[in-house]
Amino acid sequence: MNPDIWTTAADLNKEYTALNLNKSVIDYEKYKLYAIVTSSTQLEGSTLTELETHLLLDEGLTAKGKPLEHHLMVKDNYEAIKAAMRAGDEQRQLSPELLKELNALNMAGTETIVNNALGTVDGRTGTFRLVNAFSEALGYYLDASKIPAAVRVFCDEYNRQMTGTDPMDALRSSFDAHANLVLIHPWQDGNKRTSRLVMNFMQRRADLPLTKVHKEDSKEYLSALRNAKETEDLTVFRTFMVSQHIKTLQNELTTYKQHNTKGSGFSLIF
Incomplete structure (x- = not known):
């Protein structure tokens, strides 16, 4: 593991936190969540841009010619990330109940009821899958019968880790939880979206800046997850995620500084 990249992340965390942007900039929190929602849903196929996300969530305006499902995906993910932030604030x-709650909110408008020989799964309730799952990107996931026990182990382990006080340990733990929940794959749909929410929940709970996985890095994201699954080692995934965290904070700090250059002010445009 490259120690320098973690030192960079720690330094950026301190710089970002010191600015207290949530309180010093009007609606900063809301628009930060909009950016995360835009990217998270784009990773799963949404075609809405960040501007279109703003118009949808602020004004209720839909993007002409774009699928209804993409709009519903964005609205659902926004409700889910707000719930994740509340859960973090409430410590x-x-x-399993919190995980199901977040997945249910994520899938409220786009999931369907699936009937099979093992029973009925209503994806809108966050119910764990009853059948085995496979994806082209990551292959076969954990056997469905093992999911309840695996989720309990997952929750116990990361609750234990969340008792720590070191912020970089907390950041690393949030990345690990993200990967492990994807690989458990508890639901029939929305697993990566919900895993990113759990990461952000853990970051909020630890009073850390939130990490965004960037759409333009989707291939590297899937490659890092695949590496974690195949090697049973999270080193590559952690390095990818801390680079995403650094990218997130550098982008936000650059934007803030560009609009707050010393001596800059407002002048009329003629």
């Missing part, structure tokens, strides 16, 4: 523990 809630990870539990």
Whole structure:
């Protein structure tokens, strides 16, 4: 593991936190979440841009010619990330119930009811899958019968880790939880979206800046997840995620500084 990249992340965390942007900039929190929602849903196929996300969530305006499902995906993910932030502020523990709650919000408008020989799964309730799952990107996931026990182990382990006080340990733990929940793959849909929410929940709970996985890095994201699955080692995934964290903070700090250059002010345009 490259120690320099973690030192960079720690320094950026301190610089970003010191600015207290949530309180010093009007609606900063809301628009930060809009950016995360835009990228997270784009990773899963949404075609809405960040501007279109703003118009949808602020004004209720839909993007002409774009699928209804993409609009619903964005609205659902926004409700889910707000719930994740509330859970973090309330210092809630990870539990199967919280995971189901976040997934249910994520899938409220786009999921369907699936009937099979093992029973009925209503994806809108966050119910864990009852059948085995496979994806072209990551292959076969954990056997469905093992999901309840695996989720309990997951919650117990990361609740234990969340008792620590070192911020960089907390950041690393949030990345690890993200990967492990994707690989458990508890739901029939929305697994990566919900895993990113759990990462952001843990970051909020630890009073850390939030990490955004950038759409333009989607291939590297899937490659890092695949590496974690195939090697049973999170080193590559951690390095990818801390680079995403650094990219997120550098972008936000650059934008802030560009609009707050010393001596800059407002002048009329003629």
